[in-house]
Amino acid sequence: MARMITFKQSINEALAQEMARDETVIAMGEDIVGGMGGDGEMDAWGGVFGFTKGLHGQFGDRVMDTPITESAFIGAAAGAAACGMRPVAELMFIDFMGVCFDQIFNQAAKFKYMFGGKAETPMVVRTMIGGGLRAASQHSQCLYPIFTHIPGLKVVIPSNPYDAKGLLIQAIRDNDPVIFCEHKSLHQLEGDVPETPYAIPFNEANVVREGGDVTIVAIGFMVHRAMEAATALAKEGIQCEVIDPRTTSPLDLETIIESVENTGRLVVVDESNPRCSMAADISAQVTEQAFGSLKGPVRMVTAPHCPPPFSDVLEDLYMPSAEKIAEAVRSLK
Amino acid sequence: MGELIKVTMPKWGLSMKEGTVSDWIVEEGDEIEKGQEIVEIETDKIANVLESPGSGILQKIVAHSGEVLPVAALIGVITDGAVSDDEISAFIEQENAAAAAAAVDEAPDPLTISKVFEWEGLNIRYIDSEDGEDPLICLHGFGGDKNNWQFNLAALAPNRRVLAPDFPSHGDSTVSTEHSSPLAYAKMVSAMIDQLELGQVDLVGHSMGGLVALLVARESPAKVGALTLLAPAGIGTEINAGYVDGFARANSRNELKALAVQLFADKEMVTRQMVADLLKYKRLDGVGEALVQLAGTLHSGGKQSEDLSSVAQSLPTKIFWGKADEILAVSNCAQLSGVDVEQLECGHQPHIEAADVVNKHLGG
Structure with missing residues (x-):
């Protein structure tokens, strides 16, 4: 159906x-046109992963290949946004964001505040996150907590195709800079x-599964691992409520707290490194605001405090697994 | 007839049951060589390019981009160029029939397939059980869709042909503010009867769908046999306008939940999933505007815009009404004479809350 x-x-x-x-929406990034004028399949391939395939054919020069200079084209996107365009910049891997921190943190995120509300910055930076592809330390990180830390940015992490489309459309229509992971x-x-x-809409968590025993908040790909754990735990008689925040900034803390007030137990699953992670942030906020509802400590299931390893075996250990999530839930009995 | 070479969905790996046609690299009419890459196929595991099984002219593309087909299904036909279009069509039909016969054990239930017909440039989605005589078209209510008949279609399908469309701006049909009134929906139903060559049909309409059924009967009496109306609009003048306008404007879980519970006598029937599905529908671009406009045609000054009781009296009509209906009060039929009205112990959803009774009347 x-x-x-x-x-x-x-x-x-x-x-x-x-x-x-909306003709003010433009797309830019490294190789996102993907070789126009090639033969057959080779024409306008749409980047290494083909996300933008076919767009150049439909929208011509509104889809722009940029040089391999993140600092330049992210800065250009911020400027274009301040001047009335709605750029969607593709920055291949979030790991590469380091070279354009100033353009994002000090420029795009600040325009609205520093220009007395006269400038808006409706830009989107689409970027890939996460492990599982054996792509090693510089192509596997989950750096969204860094962006969540910065006021003026919105941070979106879809976990499924339905959310990906609806959240990206919202990101494009939104008047603030959005980091879309x-x-x-x-x-x-x-x-x-x-x-x-x-x-x-942003700030609207999705309750993926209802349950009365334990609340599991999971982000992005981890939603699927949490659901796997919840299915296994249901067979043991433990009913988990799984919440996908969908956006970490703004964060729909209300839905999370409402659930914790019901279950009294919280496990937060985050593929980021643990220090200053979303797991740490959500744990702290829930502990501060709903301490009286908690029947035990908040458990965090995260990657360890080390870079993502290249080895298959080690990467599998590095990423939170369904089994680790289930163990954390069981520890709250 | 000249030579025909079948291009079929490949089987890549043991687990592959179906594949998606991503993109044709060649076009209809192109001359192609055996072994040439002709079409990109995607499976859940892999995307790859299919090579041509023979040389000739790609005379017909059967499966277009985005279509999902089982392994071995026909996706294109290569010929030597000397085959007429009629022969190609006959060949495709024969292949489809053979495939259908082969797959008879696992043929998908037609009630799970969303079909489409075009009306005034809009794609109208519908369910059609296909088999059987005595067609019955099921018309959903304001903000509903064809899936509202989930407890009825399977019960009725063995005994008669059942169809259920999504009105414009509802379900999976195209959103259109230009076609946002019960009268427009009645025209759509009338067109559906013609396009699908259904002849004379029975109509069952829930709530606003009841009003639409009455309008079809008024505008095209020859097309309608009997009417079954479930908590219908268009009978009497009372209406919970707050519900209608509230639903048109609601855009959060909490607002929708507060509205959805008014639909049922047993409030526990409203699940989080039901509210989530309503929210997904309300988020579609243009749906809010279309529903606000539609709401404006349903009532004015807190009263229903049109009383079609005389139409109900003019043909065989049966009405089911829940005594606990909070949207369209059962008192609406107090003045109605000459029509069989059965009051039930339920709310605004007799086809869901009292499905057995309704199904029995409809021939299930």
């Missing part, structure tokens, strides 16, 4: 529909996605 498309296709569709709706292990995930455009 439903129309099933992949996470990758839903990103492509959101971009195409918003570009068709796409987990590499989700690209081929299929889901039911309406063809009609729709926007999912």
